[in-house]
Amino acid sequence: MTEPLIAIRDLHYTYLPGTPLQAVALRGASMEVYAGEIVGLIGPAGAGKSTLLQHCNGLLRPTEPGHVIVDGQDLADPTVDLRRLRQMVGIVFQHPERQLFETLVGDDIAFGPRQLGMSRAEIRRRVEWAMRVVGLDFDTFVDRPTAALSGGERRKVAIAGVLALRPRVLILDEASAGLDPLTREEWQEQVRRLNADEGMTVIVVSSDMEEIAALAGRVYVMAEGRMVDEGTPAEVFAHTDLLNSLGLGQPVTSWVLGELRRRGYDVDPYAIRLEETVEELCRILRS
Amino acid sequence: MQDFALLRHITIGQYLPGDSFVHRMDPRAKITVVLLLSLALTVNTSYLANILLLALCLGLIRAAGISLRYVLSGVRPALPFIIALSLMQLAFYGNPSVTSRLPVITFLRWGPIFITSSGLQLVLVSLARFVDLMILASILTNTTPLAHLAYGLEDMLKPFGRLGVPAQEISLIFILALRFVPILAEQLETLAKAQASRGADIGAGGRWRFWRTARAMLVLIVPLFLDAFRRAEELIVAMEARCYAGGRGRTRLVQLRMGWADGIAILICALLAVGFIWFRKSFPF
Numbered sequence A: 001m002t003e004p005l006i007a008i009r010d011l012h013y014t015y016l017p018g019t020p021l022q023a024v025a026l027r028g029a030s031m032e033v034y035a036g037e038i039v040g041l042i043g044p045a046g047a048g049k050s051t052l053l054q055h056c057n058g059l060l061r062p063t064e065p066g067h068v069i070v071d072g073q074d075l076a077d078p079t080v081d082l083r084r085l086r087q088m089v090g091i092v093f094q095h096p097e098r099q100l101f102e103t104l105v106g107d108d109i110a111f112g113p114r115q116l117g118m119s120r121a122e123i124r125r126r127v128e129w130a131m132r133v134v135g136l137d138f139d140t141f142v143d144r145p146t147a148a149l150s151g152g153e154r155r156k157v158a159i160a161g162v163l164a165l166r167p168r169v170l171i172l173d174e175a176s177a178g179l180d181p182l183t184r185e186e187w188q189e190q191v192r193r194l195n196a197d198e199g200m201t202v203i204v205v206s207s208d209m210e211e212i213a214a215l216a217g218r219v220y221v222m223a224e225g226r227m228v229d230e231g232t233p234a235e236v237f238a239h240t241d242l243l244n245s246l247g248l249g250q251p252v253t254s255w256v257l258g259e260l261r262r263r264g265y266d267v268d269p270y271a272i273r274l275e276e277t278v279e280e281l282c283r284i285l286r287s
Numbered sequence B: 001m002q003d004f005a006l007l008r009h010i011t012i013g014q015y016l017p018g019d020s021f022v023h024r025m026d027p028r029a030k031i032t033v034v035l036l037l038s039l040a041l042t043v044n045t046s047y048l049a050n051i052l053l054l055a056l057c058l059g060l061i062r063a064a065g066i067s068l069r070y071v072l073s074g075v076r077p078a079l080p081f082i083i084a085l086s087l088m089q090l091a092f093y094g095n096p097s098v099t100s101r102l103p104v105i106t107f108l109r110w111g112p113i114f115i116t117s118s119g120l121q122l123v124l125v126s127l128a129r130f131v132d133l134m135i136l137a138s139i140l141t142n143t144t145p146l147a148h149l150a151y152g153l154e155d156m157l158k159p160f161g162r163l164g165v166p167a168q169e170i171s172l173i174f175i176l177a178l179r180f181v182p183i184l185a186e187q188l189e190t191l192a193k194a195q196a197s198r199g200a201d202i203g204a205g206g207r208w209r210f211w212r213t214a215r216a217m218l219v220l221i222v223p224l225f226l227d228a229f230r231r232a233e234e235l236i237v238a239m240e241a242r243c244y245a246g247g248r249g250r251t252r253l254v255q256l257r258m259g260w261a262d263g264i265a266i267l268i269c270a271l272l273a274v275g276f277i278w279f280r281k282s283f284p285f
């Protein structure tokens, strides 16, 4: 058995402890992510997903019981090299469009590589590559002011800015929310390619269950600061009662298969990838 | 390593629901009391008066049921600046006008450096004043919902309406400014986290890597202001969409009512404030 790349064990976290505004965000959350995986993380609003993920690159440090171990290093150790860690684990935050801080698109994307002290040629190569991955045309956008972009374009720039670091682990916190459906599909294809071709490990948070079903190899379900379910998307989405009680719903494929079974058709409830579902439907239509 | 949360942790302007006497006071009474006490604070430079006023402020915190630790935690981000200012004041400002019957002792005089006991008094009194003002502002905003504060302020400005003072507009501007503080703080936190995640120097290294952190923060000012302008524009559209047309003819959701308790509180504080101001030169030390 290989070691997980990121291991979170029994993590607790409270915001603003000891003040009237204190908010307990994590109550014993655990998660393991192995190199080369795409892991999905779902949960209702306020479940603690963003809080958990901000522990993965040391933006939040474990102060209460619990461990975060990234690539064999315990982040509770104050001597951890944060810059190295943050280059290894790249996070695209929720509302990425609010995270641009440079005036020009090109500068914003180049910020990370510049901090790493790379040569101009290398920086340019990375910016071009990152913009290609997110689907922004280099010549059109590189000298545009970030303030003059649409919401979706800002989103892409923010994602490109993180990609330009070429992190080993890419964390996407609701990064595709608000993209139009076609862009979204291209984006999913790009994530799959980053995972397959570049070997990037990916953690996806999304409220779009279709996206989770399409991307993730394994899914964690989070509620009230801890994990309540874990498994392949097919397994997790078969637990309708749990998902409904959390107000999460399921992908439409999963719903169709469940409904068909309930009405006495013999279909495989785990065939939740769109192509698989179509196969199942064709099969029962033929028979 | 709570750097990021600290950015966002602004105690002034944050309403903390509660049910103390201070919470139930009329906002107009609270504003009056705070103004009177602030006035008393700013004219008193003697040790004794400041000790008494500090005690009074602590008593008010008690009465409001807010934790002193919470209020003081709001001072922490400003601490480096306060310390720097105090040291400079202490070192170079040896001849301030403070009231004191104590003899003035010169501790050190060397070139531009001039340290005296009255300079020390000024530094200590300034510190006490700063804390007192923090406490008063916190009490006012921590115990009063923003809307009530706005109504109170508007009522108090209304008499000046005859002179052409747009009371409603002024109170609206004041309230919007207050309301923007936590929003900007949150945006600052977001930007700082985004920068740190992409290899900037924020939040890495120890507490005394102050300089590098300060430089990294400076870079955040421009995008922060751009964001503030964008939000302000959105706010204008949102207000127009809801048919905001200035203060004339607006009615209110909350009707404010002054009770006898409010009157007594104002009276007591007015007497105290006048006493402190009148006798400011008579304190023994």
Ligand SMILES: Nc1ncnc2c1ncn2[C@@H]1O[C@H](COP(=O)(O)OP(=O)(O)OP(=O)(O)O)[C@@H](O)[C@H]1O
Pocket (backbone or CB within 6 Å): A015, A016, A023, A024, A025, A043, A044, A045, A046, A047, A048, A049, A050, A051, A052, A094, B008
């Ligand atoms: N900066 C903060 N200060 C104080 N409390 C916070 C802060 N950020 C989050 N919280 C609280 O912590 C809890 C978990 O928040 P978190 O953002 O991790 O949830 P989430 O699962 O990401 O939700 P969402 O799906 O809405 O993004 C919430 O109750 C929230 O109110």
Ligand SMILES: [Mg+2]
Pocket (backbone or CB within 6 Å): A049, A050, A051, A094, A173
């Ligand atoms: Mg979140």
